[in-house]
Amino acid sequence: MTASCPIREGAFRSPDAEALTFAGRSWTYRELDAEIGRWVAALEARGVGAGDRVALLSTSHPGCVFLFFALGRLGALLAPLNARLTSAELAPLVEDVSPRLRLALSSWVDRLPGAEPLETWADAVTSPSPTCEPLAESTPRVVLFTSGTTGRPKGAVITEGNFRASARCSEANLGKHPAPRWLGTLPLFHVGGLAMLTRCAYDGGCLLLHDRFDADAVNQAIDAEGATHASFVATTLERVLDARADRPMPESFHLALIGGGPVPTPLLARARAARLLALQTYGLTEACSQVTTERPLEADGRTAGPPLPGLDVRIVGPEGEVLGPGREGDIEVRGPTVMAGYLNRPEATREALRDGWLRTKDMGMLDERGRLTVLSRRTDLIVRGGENLYPVEIETVIASHPAVQEVAVVGVTEARWGEVPVAFVVPRAGQPLPGDLDAWCRRSLAGFKVPARFLSIEALPRNAMGKVERTVLRQRALAS
Incomplete structure (x- = not known):
């Protein structure tokens, strides 16, 4: 089964409907279709074709949208890289991708060797390309790297069919909307x-x-x-x-x-x-x-x-x-x-x-x-004296305390029990670490689930994908 570019379809069906807004600018489906066509022409001029990969280092920007759909019309893949990563962290990911082309926001081109500025990359092209190849559902569309909390990040290959099915399944749950307007605050290097x-x-x-x-x-x-x-x-x-x-x-x-x-x-x-x-x-x-x-x-x-x-x-x-x-x-x-x-x-x-x-x-x-x-x-599971403890269960109880902003619970090695839970708590602004957290937990949790210690922390350490770095917290708990 094949499908054509949804922006091209939208340009035929509802050309004047709004498709994209960013920083005070707006594109209708007709305008977005034409802009994507310019990017297709620019990619064709550089020899980018079916199966080729393009690495991208950028926060959310209209250029990311143009590039994503332009690559789709050519059957090529986008490899959006996490904008929070350092040059050293990016290097092995780029090596895995072996990109035909590298693009980055102009302020970040130095972090991605060989990259060209995203914002102006297609400016020299004035005429859109008509190329709009139909895509099979099995056609790869993006390579998205996992956060790498358990080793070197792996690039998950997401297909056209995956994206279409995700939209279809979500709509079946939420109900069809005649003209949804999604607020796009999640970065475009993230699957969400x-x-x-x-x-x-x-x-x-x-x-x-x-x-x-x-x-x-x-x-x-x-x-x-x-x-x-x-x-x-x-x-x-x-x-x-x-x-x-x-x-x-x-x-x-x-x-x-x-x-x-x-x-x-x-x-x-x-x-x-x-x-x-x-x-x-x-x-x-x-x-x-x-x-x-x-x-x-x-x-x-x-x-x-x-x-x-x-x-x-x-x-x-x-x-x-x-x-x-x-x-x-x-x-x-x-x-x-x-x-x-x-x-x-x-x-x-x-x-x-x-x-x-x-x-x-x-x-x-x-x-x-x-x-x-x-x-x-599985890697976050805490085993205390043979009992399985799940951090999320404990975190949910602590997070419900009115003086707690955020919390993360990790397991720390202990001679008697094997492991015990330790809670790192971010108090709400202007408040100290609550002194009643032990009693608060015991109202809802069995005694063996109650953290052995509650440690105040200004902010939870997070990796480039925003996930809590529990390894860092375990080390800090041991050091304390």
Whole structure:
């Protein structure tokens, strides 16, 4: 099965509909189609064709959008690199990609040797190319590198079919919208950002692209620019509510998807009071963003929801046996959103993809209604005296304390129990580390789950993808 460029289709169907906005500028589908055509011409002039790869180092910028769809019309791949990485961290990724061309924001070209400035790269081309090759669903579209928390990052190859299926499955869960306007604050080097971009294109919607997260700009987009959907994590959701002083959302704003882990109950209550429907999700790069999401009419904030329509999730035990509701084990995913594999890593691909199932290396359980609770990554599991402790369970309780901004729990080696949990707590601004955290935890947790220590920290250390660096915290806990 093949499909043509969704922007070209939009230009025929609704040429004057808004497709993209950025920093006060706007492009209709007709204008965006023409701009992408110019970039196709520029790529053809440089000999870029089917199967070639282009490395990109940039924050979210219109040039990223033009490049992504232009490469699609040629059957070439985009390799967006994490803009937070250093030159030393980028070097092995570029080596894996072996790009035909390298582009970067002009201020960052020195970090990507051989790169040309993105902003002006296609300026010399005045006439758009008509080339718009149909793409098979199996055609690779991007290479997205994982965060590398357990070794050298791996490049997940995401196909045209993966993106289309992700949009289709999400729409089946959320409901079709006649003209969605997604707020694009997630970076376009992240699967979540690309999922919003492609979802807008396939649905005939508009991406309100921001180069970074800014709570005031988000609220401006919601209140004055007609944003209908957004994606947040708990901390950015809280910042949005703080910035608007909990003013109710306008009726034009439909919902927000929440990733990155469970949301504290008090924060969900704040969102509901502000007429903000916040749906918890679970996803990963290798499954093209969302895997499970709460259903709009059934959301209660207790789980990450059931699998999206068209996807399957199961929990398996140590020997690969499928476990029933309420049993804890490894999360596996099957469906049309699952990646083609890892670039140049056949052994890693075989390890991750078995009999059609993606082995996520995350742990969780399903309830009787098929809703997923994510417990931890296998590498984050804490084993205290033979009992399994899941950091997310402990973190959820601590994060609900009114004086706590953020928290991360790690396991630290201990002679008697093997491991004990230690909590690193970021207090809210102007407040000290709460002295009642032990008692607070014991109201909701069994005694063996209560952290052995609570350590105050100004900010949680995070890697380039924004994930908490638990290894750094373990070292700090041992040193203290």
